[in-house]
Amino acid sequence: DIVMTQTPLSLSVTPGQPASISCKSSQSLLHSDGKTYLYWYLQKPGQSPQLLIYEVSSRFSGVPDRFSGSGSGTDFTLKISRVEAEDVGVYYCMQGIHLPLTFGQGTKLEIK
């Protein structure tokens, strides 16, 4: 199974400041079709997960442009350029290249 490792596991950020979450996979997520199947989700308190970023760096419909994804191979990053109060929750990365699909442990973002 592919192991997804997120760091940090928690983050406390002042509104307006940037935030960054790292996600490392134990195997390359680059498929032979040229796509890299790495996704980012945010689970707000009491809600279901919601897709933020797909295939490393593509923002899902309606996701603010302060969210960006980058990386390649086994090393990925989610960045929030200016954190807002509504960004609180737990962020998960997920690999979609091999079954079983596997998630990172989650990174809890709180506002200072």
Place this chain on the structure above:
Amino acid sequence: EVQLVESGGGLVKPGGSLRLSCAASGFTFSSYSMNWVRQAPGKGLEWVSSISSSSSYIYYADSVKGRFTISRDNAKNSLYLQMNSLRAEDTAVYYCAESPSGRYWGQGTLVTVSS
């Protein structure tokens, strides 16, 4: 508006069975593979099972293989998870979600396995 609505959760004794349903609307359900993903209380997300759009391909996590059965009825825009031989460690909120990107998720249904 896209909606995925799970139902069928509840309290069940160890060894018991439950059937979860997920009703889809607002998108072409029959064109998408679907996943079941669960979340134990206070824990992270765990993939449970996947089914392709035409039910040709079905996969399970090792932790549920032989006990859970995923199925779908495209005519009814519905996804199902039959859960047998339930264990305490199956206690979780169960979500249905579009595969592979997870662009759509339901609100989840809580399954509690306890005597």
